[in-house]
Amino acid sequence: MVRTKVRVRFAPSPTGYLHVGGARTAIYNWLFARQHGGKFILRIEDTDISRNVEGAIDTILSSLRWLGLEWDEGPQVGGDYGPYFQSQRTYLYAETARKLLSADRAYRCFCAPKKLEERRQQALREGRPPGYDGRCGDLTQNQIHKLLSREKPFALRFRATSFGDLSFRDLIHGEIAFKKEAVNDFIIVRSDGTPTYNFTVVVDDALMQITHVIRGDDHLSNTPKQIPIYKALGYPRPEFAHIPLILGKDGSRLSKRHGATAVEAFREEGFLPQAMVNYLALLGWSYDDRTTLFSVSELIDKFSLEKVSKNPAIFDLDKLEWMNGVYIREKSDQELAELLLPYIRDIALVDGGGEGREEGEEHLGSATGNETLSDTQTKNILAPRVPEAEIKRTLLKIIPLVRERIKKLSEVQQMADFFFTEDYPLEKDAMQKFLKAREARKILQATLEKLRLAQTFSSEEIEELLRQLPDELGLKAKQIFQTIRAAVTGKTVSPPLFQSLAILGKEKSLNRIAKVLSILEEGAEGP
Ligand code: GLU
Numbered sequence: 346m347v348r349t350k351v352r353v354r355f356a357p358s359p360t361g362y363l364h365v366g367g368a369r370t371a372i373y374n375w376l377f378a379r380q381h382g383g384k385f386i387l388r389i390e391d392t393d394i395s396r397n398v399e400g401a402i403d404t405i406l407s408s409l410r411w412l413g414l415e416w417d418e419g420p421q422v423g424g425d426y427g428p429y430f431q432s433q434r435t436y437l438y439a440e441t442a443r444k445l446l447s448a449d450r451a452y453r454c455f456c457a458p459k460k461l462e463e464r465r466q467q468a469l470r471e472g473r474p475p476g477y478d479g480r481c482g483d484l485t486q487n488q489i490h491k492l493l494s495r496e497k498p499f500a501l502r503f504r505a506t507s508f509g510d511l512s513f514r515d516l517i518h519g520e521i522a523f524k525k526e527a528v529n530d531f532i533i534v535r536s537d538g539t540p541t542y543n544f545t546v547v548v549d550d551a552l553m554q555i556t557h558v559i560r561g562d563d564h565l566s567n568t569p570k571q572i573p574i575y576k577a578l579g580y581p582r583p584e585f586a587h588i589p590l591i592l593g594k595d596g597s598r599l600s601k602r603h604g605a606t607a608v609e610a611f612r613e614e615g616f617l618p619q620a621m622v623n624y625l626a627l628l629g630w631s632y633d634d635r636t637t638l639f640s641v642s643e644l645i646d647k648f649s650l651e652k653v654s655k656n657p658a659i660f661d662l663d664k665l666e667w668m669n670g671v672y673i674r675e676k677s678d679q680e681l682a683e684l685l686l687p688y689i690r691d692i693a694l695v696d697g698g699g700e701g702r703e704e705g706e707e708h709l710g711s712a713t714g715n716e717t718l719s720d721t722q723t724k725n726i727l728a729p730r731v732p733e734a735e736i737k738r739t740l741l742k743i744i745p746l747v748r749e750r751i752k753k754l755s756e757v758q759q760m761a762d763f764f765f766t767e768d769y770p771l772e773k774d775a776m777q778k779f780l781k782a783r784e785a786r787k788i789l790q791a792t793l794e795k796l797r798l799a800q801t802f803s804s805e806e807i808e809e810l811l812r813q814l815p816d817e818l819g820l821k822a823k824q825i826f827q828t829i830r831a832a833v834t835g836k837t838v839s840p841p842l843f844q845s846l847a848i849l850g851k852e853k854s855l856n857r858i859a860k861v862l863s864i865l866e867e868g869a870e871g872p
Contacts, residue, residue: 350382350383350384350556351377351378351383351384351556352383352553352554352555352556352557353374353555353556353557353558353559354374354385354386354387354388354550354553355367355371355386355387355416356387356389356549356560357389357390357405358389358390358391359389359390359391359397359398359401359405360397360398360401361398361401361607362404362405363404363405363408363608364606364608365599365606365611365621365625365660366561366599366606368408368409368608368621369588369591369628369629370559370560370561371409371412371414372412372625373559373588373630373648373653376626376644376645376648377559377650383556384418385414386424386426386429386555387406387416387420387429388419388429388430388431389429389430389432390431390542390546391431392431392435392539393539394432404609406420408607408608408609411608411612412621412622413622426552426553431549434548434549435540437548437549437552438534438545438548439540441548441578442501442533442540444578445501445503445577446501449504450503450578451503451504451533452481452482452484452530453481453484453499453500453502454481454500454501454530455481455492455499456477456480461477464478476526476529477502477529477530477531479506479529479530499536500532500535500536501532501533501534502530502532503530503532503533503544503570503577504530505528505529505530505531505570505573506528508572508573508576508577509525511523511572513569513572513585515587516557516585516650517587517589517650517653517654517655518565518587521565527569528570533574543567543570543571543574544574546567546571547578551575551578551580555583557583557584557585558585558586559588559650560587561588561590562588564587568587586650586653589629589654589655589656589658590658591658591659591660592658592659593659594659594660604662613755614753614754615684615751615755615756616665617669617684617754619641619672620669620672621665622641623637623638623640623644623668624664624665626639626644626648627639628658629657630652630653631652631654632647632652637668638671666752667752669752669753670751670752673748673752673754674748674749676748678741681740681748682737682740682741682744685740685744686736686737688754688755688758689736689740689758689765690730690736692762692765693730693736693766694730694765694766731765739764739765743761743840743848746844746845747760760840763833763834763845763849764845764848764849767853769835770835771831771835772836774837775831775835775836775837778827778831778837779824779830779837780831780832782828784820784824784828786862786865787818788814788820788825788829789829789858789861789865790862791814791817791818792811792858793855793858793859795810795811795813795814796811796851796858798810799851802850802854803847804841804847805843807847808843811825811843829842829846829858830842832861832862833845833854833857833858
């Protein structure tokens with residue numbers, strides 16, 4: 346049967362978050378649908394109630410939407426082939442199972458799980474294939490009636506072994522042949538009445554008129570079980586494309602051990618959806634082995650299953666970060682300000698608050714030593730937040746300084762916190778190497794005097810004034826500027842110093858230097 350309209354599906358089980366591997370499968374399906382003017386269907390495979398995780402569906406849906414993978418049919422949008430939750434389709438599985446049973450394509454298996462296990466072990470001991478031997482398939486009607494009248498529990502098994510040829514053509518792997526032993530008469534409905542994956546997936550893919558099943562290599566061994574079910578039911582068989590696994594750099598399957606794997610976690614860290622889609626699309630697919638940057642419309646245009654690799658792909662976080670940096674640099678100032686705002690909101694406190702501090706970290710806001718702990722705590726809770734409009738104004742000023750320097754949005758916190766709070770942390774190195782150095786007081790004193798002379802406080806004016814210091818103090822420029830940087834930003838590495846001072850403004854810059862100076866002087870007078 347020739348089908349003209351492409352229909353593909355992504356079928357996650359709500360057992361947790363959306364894994365990047367799942368996201369990549371969704372991306373390939375989505376690109377394929379968009380390229381062919383077809384439909385992208387989302388189906389939730391939630392029949393295994395014991396594995397369902399509360400909230401997982403919402404997380405998966407929001408991750409897919411964030412990536413821009415809008416579905417044409419499925420949860421929240423509906424469609425003509427629903428319901429799109431397997432848990433709401435049980436009547437369809439029951440009906441199909443009955444059909445298979447009455448056509449003798451499936452049979453009742455009364456073997457108790459314990460017996461099955463014993464026979465399996467014995468077969469292994471005797472060097473025979475351990476799969477089900479098909480014995481209940483030979484029961485007579487009489488025997489079946491007897492067992493039923495004794496209310497003996499049974500499962501339904503599919504007569505898979507009656508189909509000889511298990512080979513099929515995969516769109517990525519080419520011709521695939523399986524040994525006959527790879528498939529036994531397998532269970533399609535358990536004795537508790539619940540249908541199994543290999544059965545439901547065929548019923549759904551067939552009834553939803555899926556034309557191409559694009560899924561992970563981990564399902565390759567399921568395909569020879571699924572194809573005979575299509576045959577038995579007289580359904581047209583979709584094309585199959587099994588995409589390679591994603592591995593970590595150490596060659597083992599990508600897992601939490603390798604770091605974040607949830608799309609949601611990448612989102613929180615400040616990866617952009619465009620970068621994620623671009624990067625994930627290249628995990629297993631390449632256009633010409635050279636081009637790495639593809640807009641979504643270029644991907645739709647250029648993607649093809651023929652160019653998907655047969656071999657596993659390695660997840661390379663460095664490359665993803667690099668790519669994210671590229672997409673960050675393409676954003677306009679306004680766009681970037683919006684994107685960075687959530688990362689700054691919590692650290693921008695009117696008079697410092699110190700929320701989210703690391704233990705043992707020194708902070709300028711609490712370095713006076715005159716407050717009691719409870720004073721500080723009260724201040725933390727009550728510290729008023731800087732209005733968003735003001736944060737955005739500052740963000741727009743600092744974006745030219747940070748844009749080239751961040752690979753993830755979240756990095757703005759570490760890099761630019763001192764623009765937004767007087768309670769910025771003093772890094773250990775900044776303290777030890779520069780502020781505690783013998784010359785620090787002399788440098789900061791001289792800096793104060795110079796900066797007081799500034800009229801416009803532009804970065805050019807600041808630079809002109811401060812560049813006089815090395816000669817006047819007889820010290821190296823680097824030491825002087827690092828000392829000023831340490832005092833004003835708390836860091837040894839920061840955005841460019843003169844521009845940072847100009848953005849902070851004269852009052853804040855002078856206050857910070859004076860404050861550090863007074864702390865250093867107090868320390869010097871001490872015992
Ligand atoms: N629910 C299955 C999974 O999450 C889908 C398998 C398939 O695409 O057939 O792996």
